[in-house]
Amino acid sequence: MEITLDNPPSAPQPLSPYYSQVARVQLSDGSALLYLSGQIAEGATVTDQSRAVFETIAALLAAHGATLADIINIRTYLTDITKLHEYGAVRTRFLPGTPPTSMTMEVPKLFQPQAMVEVEVVAAVPARG
Template sequence: MRITLGNPASAPQPANAYYSQVARVELPGGGALLYLSGQVADGADLATQSRGVFETIAALLHAHGATLADVINIRTYLTDIDRLGEYGAVRREFLTGTVPTSMTFEVSRLFAPDALVEVEVVAAVGARPEA
């Protein structure tokens, strides 16, 4: 099994360089699992931040030949669980079709002082053609 860690140049770069945004785990027989670090985004309100988060996640997945349809698990961290409906409305714009397994947590704060939401995902992608 091969594991590759990194930050795809085609996606927004992390706020600091102390972590990898994606861990790609090649599976025996083809295909891979993609583990994405938690993503936050700038914005004055929860909806704007949520859209930014999902746009970044989509770009990270795209860099590995995947889409949001390949997401199998999503973990969401909100600073105010009472705003789950606002976040959920944006999430439904991006995650259509069969929904992934999910966990949502309320946290007292996130690493970015103005962040209201952080999202991490796991995606399963099919075998990639040989280059």
Template sequence: MQITLDSPAGGPRPLSPYYSQVARVEHADGSALLFLSGQIAEGATLAEQTRGAFEAIDALLKAHGASLAHVISIRTCLTDIGKLAEYGSVRRQFLTGTPPTSMTFEVPRLFRPEAQVEIEVVAAVPGGD
């Protein structure tokens, strides 16, 4: 097993120098697990921020040869759980297959004061065998 931590050029830059965007755990058969840091995005509405976060996630996954179809687990922080339906509507546009495992919870605030949502995922990438 090999572990690589990085912030790939094809994805968004980290908001601080104190974390990596992706942890890739590579197995001997070529399969890998990708653990992505939580993603936030700019936008005036929760829908805009959710869309931007999923676009960032998609870019990070693509930089590691994966896609949103490989997502097996998702954790979401919302600053207003009353907007869960708005978030879910956008999420369904990006995660179109069998839903991954999920955890969504309300938090009083996020890293950036204007952020309404932060999304973290784990993806499983099959090997070449």
């Protein structure tokens, strides 16, 4: 098993030098697990921020040969749980079909004061044949 920590240049860069955005765990069968750090984004509404977050997640996954369809687990943090329906509508557009396992939690605040939503995911990338 090999672990690589990465900040792909093709995706938005982290907001702080204190973390890596992607941990790639390469498995012996050629498949991999991708662990993405929590992603936040700018925007005036939860809908705007959620859309930007999923676009960043898509870019991070693409840098490692994965897509949003490879997500197997998602964790969401909202500063206002009453906005769950707004976040959910965006999430459904980006993740149609059978949803991954998930957890959603209301928190008092996030890393940046203006952030209303933070999303972290785990993706399983099949071996390339």
